[in-house]
Amino acid sequence: MEATGPLPHTPVLPEGRPGHHGPARPVHRNKAPVALITGASSGIGAAVAARFAAEGGWQLLLNGRDETRLGQVAARCAATPLPCDLSEPAGCGQLVDAAFDVAGGVDVLVAGAGIGWAGPFTTMPPAAIDEVLAVDLAAVVHLTRRVLPHIVQRDRGHLLFVGSIAGAVGVREEAVYSAAKAAVAAFAESLRYELAGTGVQVSVVVPGAVNTPFFARRGAPYQRSRPRPIPAARVADAVWDAVAHGRSEVFVPGWLQLPARVKGLAPALFRRLATRFA
Numbered sequence: 049m050e051a052t053g054p055l056p057h058t059p060v061l062p063e064g065r066p067g068h069h070g071p072a073r074p075v076h077r078n079k080a081p082v083a084l085i086t087g088a089s090s091g092i093g094a095a096v097a098a099r100f101a102a103e104g105g106w107q108l109l110l111n112g113r114d115e116t117r118l119g120q121v122a123a124r125c126a127a128t129p130l131p132c133d134l135s136e137p138a139g140c141g142q143l144v145d146a147a148f149d150v151a152g153g154v155d156v157l158v159a160g161a162g163i164g165w166a167g168p169f170t171t172m173p174p175a176a177i178d179e180v181l182a183v184d185l186a187a188v189v190h191l192t193r194r195v196l197p198h199i200v201q202r203d204r205g206h207l208l209f210v211g212s213i214a215g216a217v218g219v220r221e222e223a224v225y226s227a228a229k230a231a232v233a234a235f236a237e238s239l240r241y242e243l244a245g246t247g248v249q250v251s252v253v254v255p256g257a258v259n260t261p262f263f264a265r266r267g268a269p270y271q272r273s274r275p276r277p278i279p280a281a282r283v284a285d286a287v288w289d290a291v292a293h294g295r296s297e298v299f300v301p302g303w304l305q306l307p308a309r310v311k312g313l314a315p316a317l318f319r320r321l322a323t324r325f326a
């Protein structure tokens with residue numbers, strides 16, 4: 049877990065860049081900071097919405113496709129539902145336009161929408177490849193492309209991507225999903241370099257297995273004994289922690305950073321262990 053500097057500890061985002069001691073700029077204290085959360089109609093995204101709502105003081109904009117489920121989560125969180133499909137860049141553009149219309153901007157983007165696919169790669173239908181890459185990777189990039197100029201202009205804000213341990217270590221029979229999540233982590237890392245010295249933070253929360261409809265929806269149940277599935281609320285706590293304390297990478301549960309670090313430091317050893325125990 050790595051802290052990159054102070055970020056919004058309170059719903060009122062701090063002005064300017066961390067450690068910046070120049071003249072204070074006006075603080076828009078009357079306006080609640082805006083969080084746009086994708087994947088909010090289910091699982092982790094719904095839990096993140098509930099977590100932000102419980103903190104209080106946020107204007108919450110929630111995205112998903114299922115209007116009924118999204119509306120129910122939004123009602124519980126006093127949030128605005130902005131349903132749309134993110135599998136095309138146009139959908140990402142529509143969502144950000146709608147968010148700007150409703151709230152005038154976005155301070156925090158939580159990109160949580162995602163889908164899985166499991167099975168031997170050689171049996172993966174081309175349409176499923178495209179969909180996983182579209183929702184798990186391209187949508188994150190396109191949403192960021194739309195939101196970031198505004199955030200950069202104000203020199204404050206936070207991008208948070210929901211990654212996966214699959215992206216950190218690779219998982220057998222989840223090759224495309226793992227590749228998409230690894231790319232999201234590399235995208236975040238690269239943006240961090242580009243945004244260094246600004247007031248913009250970039251975080252990736254890296255969950256292991258989480259107890260959500262994700263596995264049922266991909267049509268393949270979770271069958272490993274480790275990591276044990278955790279409640280979505282634990283991931284939501286990690287997301288909040290990353291936003292509130294400016295953490296660039298948070299594994300949840302925390303012990304998962306160990307295999308990721310071993311793979312980084314000793315990939316051959318990691319591969320031997322993974323082949324033996326995975």
Ligand SMILES: NC(=O)c1ccc[n+]([C@@H]2O[C@H](COP(=O)([O-])OP(=O)(O)OC[C@H]3O[C@@H](n4cnc5c(N)ncnc54)[C@H](OP(=O)(O)O)[C@@H]3O)[C@@H](O)[C@H]2O)c1
Pocket residue numbers: 086087088089090091092093111112113114115117118132133134135160161162163164183184210211212213254255256257258259260261262263265
């Ligand atoms: N569950 C796990 O074990 C686990 C582990 C690591 C990482 N993750 C990641 O966590 C994130 C959330 O997953 P989850 O476990 O909460 O799964 P989930 O309960 O199935 O929720 C997935 C969410 O993504 C939305 N979504 C899917 N396709 C979309 C599209 N084309 N356009 C817009 N929204 C779309 C869904 O919207 P609708 O329901 O309205 O269609 C839903 O809100 C994903 O990025 C996933 O990769 C999950």
